[in-house]
Amino acid sequence: xxxxxxxxxxxxxxxxxxxxxxxxxxxxxxxxxxxxxxxxxxxxxxxxxxxxxxxxxxxxxxxxxxxxxxxxxxxxxxxxxxxxxxxxxxxxxxxxxxxxxxxxxxxxxxxxxxxxxxxxxxxxxxxxxxxxxxxxxxxxxxxxxxxxxxxxxxxxxxxxxxxxxxxxxxxxxxxxxxxxxxxxxxxxxxxxxxxxxxxxxxxxxxxxxxxxxxxxxxxxxxxxxxxxxxxxxxxxxxxxxxxxxxxxxxxxxxxxxxxxxxxxxxxxxxxxxxxxxxxxxxxxxxxxxx
Amino acid sequence: xxxxxxxxxxxxxxxxxxxxxxxxxxxxxxxxxxxxxxxxxxxxxxxxxxxxxxxxxxxxxxxxxxxxxxxxxxxxxxxxxxxxxxxxxxxxxxxxxxxxxxxxxxxxxxxxxxxxxxxxxxxxxxxxxxxxxxxxxxxxxxxxxxxxxxxxxxxxxxxxxxxxxxxxxxxxxxxxxxxxxxxxxxxxxxxxxxxxxxxxxxxxxxxxxxxxxxxxxxxxxxxxxxxxxxxxxxxxxxxxxxxxxxxxxxxxxxxxxxxxxxxxxxxxxxxxxxxxxxxxxxxxxxxxxxxxxxxxxxxxxxxxxxxxxxxxxxxxxxxxxxxxxxxxxxxxxxxxxxxxxxxxxxxxxxxxxxxxxxxxxxxxxxxxxxxxxxxxxxxxxxxxxxxxxxxxxxxxxxxxxxxxxxxxxxxxxxxxxxxxxxxxxxxxxxxxxxxxxxxxxxxxxxxxxxxxxxxxxxxxxxxxx
Numbered sequence: 175x176x177x178x179x180x181x182x183x184x185x186x187x188x189x190x191x192x193x194x195x196x197x198x199x200x201x202x203x204x205x206x207x208x209x210x211x212x213x214x215x216x217x218x219x220x221x222x223x224x225x226x227x228x229x230x231x232x233x234x235x236x237x238x239x240x241x242x243x244x245x246x247x248x249x250x251x252x253x254x255x256x257x258x259x260x261x262x263x264x265x266x267x268x269x270x271x272x273x274x275x276x277x278x279x280x281x282x283x284x285x286x287x288x289x290x291x292x293x294x295x296x297x298x299x300x301x302x303x304x305x306x307x308x309x310x311x312x313x314x315x316x317x318x319x320x321x322x323x324x325x326x327x328x329x330x331x332x333x334x335x336x337x338x339x340x341x342x343x344x345x346x347x348x349x350x351x352x353x354x355x356x357x358x359x360x361x362x363x364x365x366x367x368x369x370x371x372x373x374x375x376x377x378x379x380x381x382x383x384x385x386x387x388x389x390x391x392x393x394x395x396x397x398x399x400x401x402x403x404x405x406x407x408x409x410x411x412x413x414x415x416x417x418x419x420x421x422x423x424x425x426x427x428x429x430x431x432x433x434x435x436x437x438x439x440x441x442x443x444x445x446x447x448x449x450x451x452x453x454x455x456x457x458x459x460x461x462x463x464x
Numbered sequence: 465x466x467x468x469x470x471x472x473x474x475x476x477x478x479x480x481x482x483x484x485x486x487x488x489x490x491x492x493x494x495x496x497x498x499x500x501x502x503x504x505x506x507x508x509x510x511x512x513x514x515x516x517x518x519x520x521x522x523x524x525x526x527x528x529x530x531x532x533x534x535x536x537x538x539x540x541x542x543x544x545x546x547x548x549x550x551x552x553x554x555x556x557x558x559x560x561x562x563x564x565x566x567x568x569x570x571x572x573x574x575x576x577x578x579x580x581x582x583x584x585x586x587x588x589x590x591x592x593x594x595x596x597x598x599x600x601x602x603x604x605x606x607x608x609x610x611x612x613x614x615x616x617x618x619x620x621x622x623x624x625x626x627x628x629x630x631x632x633x634x635x636x637x638x639x640x641x642x643x644x645x646x647x648x649x650x651x652x653x654x655x656x657x658x659x660x661x662x663x664x665x666x667x668x669x670x671x672x673x674x675x676x677x678x679x680x681x682x683x684x685x686x687x688x689x690x691x692x693x694x695x696x697x698x699x700x701x702x703x704x705x706x707x708x709x710x711x712x713x714x715x716x717x718x719x720x721x722x723x724x725x726x727x728x729x730x731x732x733x734x735x736x737x738x739x740x741x742x743x744x745x746x747x748x749x750x751x752x753x754x755x756x757x758x759x760x761x762x763x764x765x766x767x768x769x770x771x772x773x774x775x776x777x778x779x780x781x782x783x784x785x786x787x788x789x790x791x792x793x794x795x796x797x798x799x800x801x802x803x804x805x806x807x808x809x810x811x812x813x814x815x816x817x818x819x820x821x822x823x824x825x826x827x828x829x830x831x832x833x834x835x836x837x838x839x840x841x842x843x844x845x846x847x848x849x850x851x852x853x854x855x856x857x858x859x860x861x862x863x864x865x866x867x868x869x870x871x872x873x874x875x876x877x878x879x880x881x882x883x884x885x886x887x888x889x890x891x892x893x894x895x896x897x898x899x900x901x902x903x904x905x906x907x908x909x910x911x912x913x914x915x916x917x918x919x920x921x922x923x924x925x926x927x928x929x
Contacts, residue, residue: 192912192914194645194648195915195916195924196641196644196645196648196916196924198924198927199641199644199645199924199927200641201927202635202637202638202640202641203631203635203637203638203639203641203642203867204632204867205629205630205631205638205641205642205645205861205862205863205865205867206862206863206864206865206875207641207642207644207645207862207863208645209862209863209877211877211912214877214880214881214884214910214912215877215881216863216875216877220863224840224863224864224865225840227865228834228839228840228872231834232834232835234834235834235835274798274799274800274835275495275498275499275799275800275803276499276800277499277762277798277800278499313835375870376798376833376834376835376870376871377834377835377870378834378865378866378867378869378870378871379834379865379867379870379872380865380867381632381867381870384632384870398723398763398764398765399723399763400722400723400724400725404663406661407632407633407661407868411632412632412633413632413633413661436725437693437695437725438725440664440665440696441662441663441664453636454636454670454673454674454677455636456636456637456639456640456674457637457640457641457923457924457926457927458640458641458643458644458678458681458923459640459674459677459678459681459923
């Protein structure tokens with residue numbers, strides 16, 4: 175019984191690895207499928223590739239955001255909706271080590287930044303705006319550097335084409351060592367009806383560059399995540415900029431209409447499309463009928 | 465309500481403000497309690513707190529609520545549904561006695577089953593704080609919890625896997641490809657469960673239909689679940705979607721659950737709605753819950769209670785709704801709550817033990833994020849320990865890499881590793897299916913077929929040309 179039958183094992187080609195013929199399915203996903211196996215374990219090549227990816231993701235967490243470059247990028251946005259002034263602020267987390275261990279500090283502006291914003295940006299000047307946009311480094315500076323400009327351009331284009339409403343926007347704010355909830359404080363200081371936070375999501379092995387979007391209606395300090403709507407995984411190989419902008423605009427409009435955000439605001443932007451395509455077709459089920 | 469506690473050690477007297485403070489300070493060190501400012505100030509203070517806690521009668525927890533009864537429906541659930549008769553067997557014990565009692569030869573799986581309803585989450589959390597890792601493993605191993613839907617989960621000597629075929633854009637072929645890979649590595653008997661990238665009712669319904677078609681076409685004795693908000697699933701049920709399991713992330717305080725956008729009434733409604741579909745074959749456990757230490761603090765809803773006790777209180781919520789599966793997603797929340805491999809390992813074993821002691825079908829997402837001080841070796845260790853402890857199920861994903869949620873959990877390969885080294889079988893219905901479908905050529909040795917099994921080769925044919 176303990177004898178392994180080598181002669182009948184066609185896939186056993188002498189190197190100890192059993193290949194998976196369904197490797198061809200890798201065309202459908204970046205997931206690590208069809209890796210093959212040594213016994214039931216991951217083969218050496220795939221093991222070492224995984225470890226390299228992990229090393230890259232770990233490094234992405236610690237790479238600081240290039241603020242100057244981002245500021246220059248944002249100044250190039252082509253839209254009449256935003257001013258060329260870019261505000262730069264800092265959370266209460268002074269460095270990455272503290273940032274990782276103290277999310278509470280990443281959710282609040284540093285004293286200097288708060289004072290600055292109160293003096294320059296705000297609510298005390300009696301201004302009200304429809305939307306404040308905060309660009310927050312989060313856990314991946316690479317995500318911000320790669321996706322912010324093209325995404326915001328797509329969103330601003332859609333907003334400009336929107337005939338039903340003239341949007342007033344606060345100056346775009348860049349946040350260092352920030353978490354999502356810091357947008358609430360920024361929105362409040364701008365006296366904004368809503369805040370849209372662009373944040374670098376925690377890097378994955380196959381996606382060190384994923385951008386997340388969080389929308390909060392009536393932002394103020396102390397709100398929980400139940401009051402936010404999220405659109406995730408915006409990056410070249412994930413959700414594309416146009417689609418993400420379309421969904422963001424839908425959420426913005428709905429939150430304006432209903433005067434709320436969060437769990438009571440459902441993202442139905444593509445429901446019509448999905449409902450009218452009863453298509454759940456895929457290679458696994460379709461071919462079975464043949 | 466607010467009794468102070470003290471403990472005299474030699475010349476020195478240690479004071480603890482109240483039961484909440486004593487519990488927090490007796491907790492093995494972890495970053496989340498440090499973040500909350502509730503941790504012991506020194507190793508000695510922690511050790512003394514454990515001694516003081518050990519002297520505490522279990523009854524104390526029925527008289528002193530850590531989160532006030534008046535403001536918290538989870539506390540009301542715990543107190544109002546406490547089974548005094550079941551408790552009578554252990555009502556004379558202190559926390560320290562309880563540990564000895566649990567480890568004793570006389571306490572068999574049958575005895576543990578009898579007293580379940582008499583144990584409150586706080587009692588379970590308290591005793592876990594004075595148990596070593598091997599104690600947590602030893603007693604959890606004696607707790608047998610069996611549930612069922614289309615497969616039977618939790619039988620002794622078995623471990624199931626959730627096949628988690630996530631895709632960053634919910635691409636149907638991408639998801640199907642991961643399901644295919646998982647099934648051919650023998651995974652998926654706990655559930656095929658997708659975290660949707662787009663979280664709305666239409667998308668959830670589409671994914672439910674996809675999985676339903678796969679399960680029906682290949683006659684797989686398993687169940688599907690889309691991990692969307694409970695209210696989305698309820699709406700999907702109303703619209704006629706093929707819902708097997710209702711999912712929800714849950715926490716241990718009312719305020720945590722409010723921050724997640726639900727309360728106990730909503731869960732009750734959801735459970736009834738899913739039961740009305742009557743889709744189970746071997747059982748009718750229709751709920752799938754996920755938890756994780758740190759969620760209450762993260763929602764600023766912990767009331768000064770340490771994160772492990774908050775976590776255990778979430779199990780009272782779970783227990784109320786007879787779930788098929790409860791999954792502690794132990795390393796997902798990040799290093800601010802569990803800093804490194806050592807803290808993640810300890811938390812995984814605590815959660816599994818407390819859940820099992822309270823009678824839950826406890827599984828564990830053995831996982832870590834890229835900003836935590838952990839790696840695959842830490843996961844290998846925890847997976848092995850949980851396998852020994854009799855964990856009901858773990859995750860299975862392609863090559864440990866979740867390309868949607870951006871974290872690492874156990875792989876399809878990992879599940880086969882733990883089956884081989886510990887002799888753990890899948891759910892019996894699924895085991896038979898694996899044999900019939902020729903995924904395994906030898907189910908006793910967990911030998912995979914080196915060919916694509918004939919029943920699956922048709923779906924590949926078109927692609928291979």
